[in-house]
Amino acid sequence: MILKNHKLRLLLGIAFFSFLFALVVPTAVNATPGPGIAVKPNYPSTQFDQGGSFFFKTKPGEPQTITMDVANLANYSQTLTIEPTTAYTSKDGSITYKPGKVPYDRTLKYKMRDLVKEKKQKITVGANQTKKVSFTVTPPKKDYKGIILGALYVKTENRNDNVNANNVNLNNKLSLVMPIMIKSQDKKVNPKLTVPSIKPDKSGSQTLINTKLANERPTTIKGMTVTDRIYRKGNSKKTLSKNKQYQLSMAPNSNFNMQNDFGKNALLPGTYHLSLRAHDENGNHWKIEKDFNVSIKDSVIYNNNNWWWIALLVALFLIILLLLYLIYRQKRKQKELLNNQAK
Template sequence: MRKALTGWLASGLMILGLGMMAPKMVHADAVKAVPLSVVPITNEYQVNKATMFYDLEMKPGQHTELQMKLINNGKSPLTVRVRDTATSTTDAGQIDYTNLSTRYDPTLKYPLPTLIKIPKQYQEIKMPAETTATYHLPLTMPKQQFAGIILGGIRVTPVVNQTVKRGIGNTYGYTVAVRLSNGIDQLPSLRLKQVSVGSAASGGAEVRANIQNPKANLLNKGTLAARVTKQGQNRTLKSLTLNSSSVAPNSNFTARVPWNGSIAPGDYTLHATYTSNDLKFADQKVWHFTKNFHVSTVQAARYTLSAMHIPWWAYAIMIAILLLLIVLIWLLLKRRKGAKPSASA
C-alpha cells in the first residue's frame, strides 16, 4: 500500500506541477525572469529515499528539521516567500497542495501548518544573485498517536515586481509535498454531507453536493457520476461526471451540477455514485448517495432571471417604467378626486 501511495505522489505531483522540480503554471518568460530552483534534502526519517518529496514516518512528539535547498541561478537578486499548506480538494475533485486558506475541514485534527514552524526570517527570503542556500524548517509530530497520514506542502513563490508580473501573467512557484505518518494505516471513506441549490458563476442555478472524506488518507483513481431527478421519478434532468478524481485526507469538496435554463420550483433528488480503483482497496470501491432537496418559488424565479443574463440597464429601464406608472396612477387619482362635484346645500 505504501509503495503504491509513494508512486502516486511522485507521479501525480509531477503531472500537476506540484513536484519539487516542477513549477506550477510556468510561463516561458517567467523562467527567464525568476530563475529559481528548489531541492528538498532527504530526511533521516524518510520512508523511501528515492522519492522527491518529504515522506516521513515518525513517533508521536518527535522533532526533526525539513531541509530545503534554494538556488538563485540568475544574475539578479531574488526575493522568495515560503509558506506551508494543508491539502484540500477542489470542486473539480482534485487535490490542491497550494491552498493557503486556514478554513480546514472539521475532521482535520492536525493541519500541517500547525506542525511546521517556518521561522519568521524564512517567510520572506532575500537571495543574492547566483547563490545557493539551505534552510531548516522545524517540524514536530502530534503528541497523540494517529492513524492514517497528514498531507500538505511547502510552497515557495518568488516575489515578482509588477512590471514582470504583467509580462508573464501566471503564478510561478514550487510546492514540495509533505507526508507524515505514525505507520498506522487508515482507509479513506466518503459521505454526502448536504445538497443545496445556488447561483452558478455563469448565471442560472446549480445543484451543489458537498462530499467529505473524514478519514486521514487520500483517495485516488475516482469517478463521480451525479444526476438530478424529480423526487419520486427516475428521469434524469441534469447530470455531472468528474473523471480522474482524487480526494485529500480530511477534506470536502462541492460537486456542482450545472442547471442551464430555467428551474421549476418543487422537490428533487440528487443521485450520486463515486467509484474508486484505488489500490488501497482489495477490490473496486463504490459509494452510492441519495438525498432529497427543495427549490422554492422565490429561488426558482431568481435563478431563472439570472440565467436570462438580463443586463443592468434593462433592469434600470423596467424600474423607471414602473416608477412612471406609479406617478401616472397617482396623478390620475388626484385629478379624479379634484374633479368630484361639491355636495349641494
C-alpha cells in the same frame, strides 16, 4: 551559372554544419532571464521513499527538522518567501497547497501548518546560487490514524526592475510546492466519501446544484470518477441533470463542491433526489442516494430565467396573502357580531 551553383552549394554546406554544431554544443540551462527556481528535499532518516517529496514517520510529540535546497536558476538575485500550508481540495477537484483562507472540513483534526514551527521564511538567493532552508515539524502528542498532508509553498517576490523594453512591468511571479506527508502508524486507512449537503446555486443566469463531496478520512483519494443524476423524488424516469467527472483527487479530511448544470429545466419547489456513484484508482467504490429540498425562496432566487414560473410563484404567494387577509377579516366580523349580540 556555374558560379551561382557553387555559391548555393557553399551556403547549404554552411547551414548544414551549423545545424550539426547546434546539436552537439550544449545550451546553458543554469541562467534564465525569467524568475526560475527549483527545490530539492534533503530526506530525513525516517523517510519512506525518495519520490521527490517529504514522507516520513513521526514519534508522538517529537520534533523533527527537515531541510530543503532552494536553487535560483535566474541570472539575477531573487527574494523568496517560503511558508508551510495545509493540503485541501480545490473547487475543480484536485489536491492543492496554496496558502490563504480555506474552508476546512469539519473532520480535519490536524493541520500541517499548525505543526510547523516556522510560519514563514524570507530568503534572498544570489544569481545561479543555492541556499538551504530548514523547518521544524512537531507531530501530535498522541499517535494518529492515517496521514497529515501539507507542503512548503515557495513563491518569488516582484522585482522593481522587472520590466521589458517598452517599460511594461512583467510581474511574472513564480511559485512551487514541496509536499510534506507524515504518519505515525503503518495501518492502512481507507477513504470515506460522503455528501454533507446539496444546495442550489447560480452562475450568471445558469441554475446549478452544488453537491458537496467530502473525504472524511485522513488519507487521500486519487483517480476518482464520479457519476450522478438528479430527478424529482418519485419520478426517477425523468432525469433533470446528470454529470460525470474523471481523475478527481481529494486531500485528507477535505471537501469541494461538484456542480450540476440544471440546463433549461425549471427549479420548482419540492423534493429532489441525487443518485451518485464513484470509484477511485485503488478500488474503492461508493454509492450515495440522498434527497434534498428546494424551497419557494430558492426557486425564485436560483431559477434559470424561467420568469413565468417565478411570476406564477409570486402570484400564488399573493393569492395566499389575500386568502389569509379575507379569513382574518371574516373572523373579525364574526367576533364583532357576537359582541353586538352579547350587548
